[in-house]
Amino acid sequence: MPSAATSSDVTGLPGGDRFVPDHALFALPATEIAPLLLGGLLTHETDAGAVVLRITEVEAYLGDGTDPGSHAFRGPTARNRVMYGPPGHVYVYFSYGMHACANIVCSPAGAASAVLLRAAEVIRGEALAQSRRGAVPARDLARGPARLTVAAGIRLDENGADLLAAPFGLELQRRPPEPATGPRVGVSGLGGGAGYPWRFWIPGDPAVSAYRAATRRGARAPRRQQPTRD
């Protein structure tokens, strides 16, 4: 169990038996860290103010070469180098040409495991999150990995930042809720399906993203061709 003994209450929110984890906790494998994050409070502060999220859904990705769904499956690259760094830091990556998604680096440095933050509930800074996300229902503000980063104001240039130091902050529940588990969302091939039930969420929580299996886009319109001159 983590050594942090007292709840310094970085969020100032009342209630809950919570503690501030230290970096040593994140040296555990991602599959062990992931369920511990459920119900935890993630704070991110910018000049515009702070947003506090209650984490409702996460996914674990291993970097030991056995997880084909992991960005680290093929070894270190410029993009995933943060995954190979010290645990307890934030790995933010650019996805689908338009979205940023946030992970927490787990396991000892070099192991390249991470936990993807898939969904959360905004419990403080709702107006700020609304200003970033537009007029959407409160439960949808951070329901989805890209939505979560937008609502919290997490930027790509914060890739590699320490999750346990400003502008971030994290409090975990001493007794996290019993998680539901299932296949990871959008992970195709061997990395998805029942063989990798490393998606964890709070059962019945409205701020959990909908499951979407990996989709292949074989029927998509032809890609833009180089213009032909004639």
Add this chain to the structure above:
DNA sequence: TTCCTGATTGACT
């Protein structure tokens, strides 16, 4: 160097 794929989302039918 070229081309395809993807840990997504929101608009549209």
Add this chain to the structure above:
DNA sequence: GTCAATCAGGAAG
């Protein structure tokens, strides 16, 4: 339910 937007990473040649 389907589909397009958009770009970095990585495989293939």
